[in-house]
């Protein structure tokens with residue numbers, strides 16, 4: 001395990017830009033129940049019963065650690081996803097990796113979100129989502145943990161969309177470190193509304 005000390009050096013490896021799947025998959029979006037977290041919101045139903053076929057899987061991974069102490073959203077990674085003419089699609093997006101979140105005073109946390117063409121993906125929670133936390137100041141920069149986030153889009157029409165992963169911290173005294181991560185976008189063709 002490497003501890004990143006120097007300048008943020010990003011070398012994103014495009015593992016599989018176009019992995020076409022021939023196996024049909026059914027995607028069902030059920031009830032999304034908000035869990036307790038920073039400023040937890042009431043439960044809400046955000047999607048239901050949309051079936052489709054996975055048409056394309058795009059993957060990015062990174063094995064060089066990076067850190068941020070930015071208190072505003074900054075980009076971590078992005079991919080371009082194309083929905084062909086006469087297709088409707090939903091994007092299923094996952095990000096997982098090794099994380100540490102430490103520093104500051106009191107209850108601080110490290111945020112991560114996904115956006116599609118500049119709009120936050122579902123569930124839309126703003127800064128409420130804690131990808132990692134300082135555990136009320138008890139964690140150190142060596143508190144490496146594995147964490148993940150999963151998000152989904154609305155139904156998207158034909159077009160070219162930039163899908164972004166962004167991160168920030170709740171206080172500039174906090175250091176958010178990510179390493180050995182994977183970012184996946186599945187494009188699911190919508191068969192019926």
Ligand SMILES: [Ca+2]
Pocket residue numbers: 100101132133134135139143145
């Ligand atoms: Ca932690």
